[in-house]
Amino acid sequence: MKITQAEFVISAAKRDQLPKDALPEIALAGRSNVGKSSLINRMINRRNLARTSSVPGKTQTLNYYRINEAFYFVDLPGYGYAKVSKAQRVQWGKLIEGYLLGREYLKLVLHVVDLRHPPTADDRMMADWLKHFDIPTAVVATKADKISKGRVPSHLKRIRQDLELASDTMLIPFSAETGQGREELWEYIQQSLMPGPQD
Template identity: 55%
Template sequence: MKITKAEIVVSAVKPEQYPNDQLPHFALAGRSNVGKSSFINKMLNRKNLARTSSKPGKTQTLNFFNINDQFYFVDVPGYGFAKVSKKEREAWGKMIETYLTTSKNLRAVIEIVDIRHQPTEDDKLMYNFCKHYEIPVIIIATKADKIPRGKWDKHVKIIKDSLQLDPNDPLIIFSSETGRGKDDAWAAIQQYMYSDATDVVK
């Protein structure tokens, strides 16, 4: 996909702040520091559009990125290691849950996991949450450049088994360093781009 426009248009915490057009949304979920910002920047050919940080928990809002005036990437707060209070985590959880279960424009969740490690309990919870609400999921197994290519299949099997991955859900091996998997990720996203939103969020 040729990217001619990519900009953050709003940081929202409640539904009335979401963009009020009807463009498709793709939510990006993953544990803190898994590489969501790097994924966004690589996919959109931008170096610093999504800010990367060594401090987990930097994203505290739903950040809507307008892409080509055709769709949105929605970066949600990372789960897991963020050094925030229990009250803040609960607020984030409610904010994310509200968005995922009420957005009429959500087409799929792009769940990012680290190919080097078995998915965490939080990764499993997110995947199972999406399956419960019948939200399509695209799994991105990032940081593929960090392990030898000969070990990819072994690690992919661990991810599939751990998540009990639905065979219909794409799992894409990805590297933000090399761009490996970028075309496959766009192909998976475009499959859901023009699906009927009423078929996605129940």
């Protein structure tokens, strides 16, 4: 996809703050510090549109990025960061759940995991939750440049097994450093944005 326009629009902490222009939305869900912001920046070939942080748990809102005036990337708060208070985690959980279940413009969730490590309990819980509610999902395994190419297939197999992914669930190894997986992911996103029978 050729990116002609990309802009940060809003950090929404409440449902009534979400954009009302009815553009389709691609949401990114993943644990804190898994590289969601870096993924967005690589996808649009911009270095700093989505702010990356070395401090896990920094994203506490739904961050909207409008792409080509055609759709949004929506960066959800990262899950699984222990230093966040229990009350804060509950609040984030309600925000994320309310968005994923109630947002009519949501077309696809990119479930972002770390290719280097087995999925965490929180990763497995998110995967189970997305499957239970039949939410269209692709799994993106980031930091693919951090392990040798020969080890990638076994790591992907472990992720598919641990998350109990259906054979037709897209699983893409991705690197924000090298751009590996970018074209494949764009192709899948574009298919997801195409009008379906329900639109």
